Amino acid sequence: MTIDAPGASPALSRAVAVEPGKFAAAYWGRAPLLSRAAELAGPDGFADLLSPAAVDELLSRRGLRTPFLRVAQRGSVLPPDRFTGSGGAGAEIGDQVIDDKATGLVAEGATLVTQGLHRLWPPLIDYSRRLGAELRRPLQVNAYLTPPQSQGFSTHYDTHDVFVLQVDGTKRWRLHEPVLADPLEKQAWGGRADEVAATAEGEPALDVVLEPGDALYLPRGWLHSAEAQGSRSLHLTIGVRAMTRYAMVEELLGLALNDARLRATLPYGVDVSDPEALEPELTETVEALRDWLSTVEPAEVAERLRARDWPSARPEPVSPLAQLDFAAGLGPDDEIRAREGLRWRLADDGAEHVVLRLVGRTMRFPAFCAPALRLALGGEPIRVGDLPLEDDADRLVLARRLLNEALVVPGN
Numbered sequence: 001m002t003i004d005a006p007g008a009s010p011a012l013s014r015a016v017a018v019e020p021g022k023f024a025a026a027y028w029g030r031a032p033l034l035s036r037a038a039e040l041a042g043p044d045g046f047a048d049l050l051s052p053a054a055v056d057e058l059l060s061r062r063g064l065r066t067p068f069l070r071v072a073q074r075g076s077v078l079p080p081d082r083f084t085g086s087g088g089a090g091a092e093i094g095d096q097v098i099d100d101k102a103t104g105l106v107a108e109g110a111t112l113v114t115q116g117l118h119r120l121w122p123p124l125i126d127y128s129r130r131l132g133a134e135l136r137r138p139l140q141v142n143a144y145l146t147p148p149q150s151q152g153f154s155t156h157y158d159t160h161d162v163f164v165l166q167v168d169g170t171k172r173w174r175l176h177e178p179v180l181a182d183p184l185e186k187q188a189w190g191g192r193a194d195e196v197a198a199t200a201e202g203e204p205a206l207d208v209v210l211e212p213g214d215a216l217y218l219p220r221g222w223l224h225s226a227e228a229q230g231s232r233s234l235h236l237t238i239g240v241r242a243m244t245r246y247a248m249v250e251e252l253l254g255l256a257l258n259d260a261r262l263r264a265t266l267p268y269g270v271d272v273s274d275p276e277a278l279e280p281e282l283t284e285t286v287e288a289l290r291d292w293l294s295t296v297e298p299a300e301v302a303e304r305l306r307a308r309d310w311p312s313a314r315p316e317p318v319s320p321l322a323q324l325d326f327a328a329g330l331g332p333d334d335e336i337r338a339r340e341g342l343r344w345r346l347a348d349d350g351a352e353h354v355v356l357r358l359v360g361r362t363m364r365f366p367a368f369c370a371p372a373l374r375l376a377l378g379g380e381p382i383r384v385g386d387l388p389l390e391d392d393a394d395r396l397v398l399a400r401r402l403l404n405e406a407l408v409v410p411g412n
Helices: 020-027 051-059 099-107 122-135 189-200 243-257 275-294 297-314 320-328 366-376 392-404
Strands: 032-035 069-073 111-116 139-146 161-167 171-176 206-210 215-218 223-228 232-242 333-337 345-351 352-358 362-368 408-410
Touching: 051 099, 051 111, 069 099, 099 111, 122 139, 122 232, 122 320, 171 189, 189 223, 206 215, 243 275, 243 297, 320 366, 320 392, 320 408, 333 392, 345 366, 352 366, 362 366, 366 392, 392 408
Parallel strands: none
Antiparallel strands: 032 215, 069 111, 111 139, 139 232, 161 215, 161 232, 171 206, 171 223, 333 408, 345 352, 352 362
């Protein structure tokens, strides 16, 4: 599958000011990291990824709909009808963002959260794809526009890791250590609101003002609040979905249904609310589970985690019309390359065929195509005439099929 080597991390270097190995060992999932603009590898802060002018365009000219905009004021999320309405003639929808309503809410001190920018705004589509490939995790990107001296959300924690990129203005961040280490998505902070509020009253572990070009990494679970200072603030939040050991446990439980001892019915009439009555059954169940776990093959778990992990990230966008035009005029001297971020696995299917497994689909090819498939999908541009097949006719048939199926794109 096409993924960057672990040591090649140009996208990560825009968000953290330490080497990738040090970040992985000392900070990833462990501790916050503040990186100042002067330490980072970006050309000029983060204005190339998003800007106030870009936010204006999104709010007024892109037909933005819910849930791509969320609005918070005084710690509460406002109902969508406060900032949406009819799209007008030819767009008979009732949840399109109304720019004058958004303007009024910002004037009143509300925070605007444009969500899903990894699917909406071209520079962030490209950057999030590259960063996600380096981290090997799916990403989501939101932007927070906060008026001066305003705080959109009270102290809380996220159930995913976060990179904060300060785009415009300044914002004060107060961080406190977790009340629950490494929370899962089902363990949102609202279930511990009192504990979070009490902890937030104490001395913060980090109290810092982010200026344009600064970045902050937060592991999931770290409490945080942010307040714009003397001017309007705009920052990006890149959320990184975690793959946890609990996810492995969930997939192991899915496999455990194949074990007869673990499917056994409890004794007739047993009172499962009585600890003494339950104890021998629990002991036997734990023993059966331990015996079964010793037989599990890593490949079985990997197959189930692949089905969970692969659909969570999208590969490089494809331009459908340009793609089909290129395929129609394809010649041996043209180059193709795999779509960045494409997830694939090639396996034998008997002596005569190989199976290409992708997200949500499977394709079969003659076995002799395997070397050409691996080369075409390997990530580097390849001249069609150099594909290891018998003649140009076969090479063009395979290359056109890969183009029409959007597995490869023009390489030049």
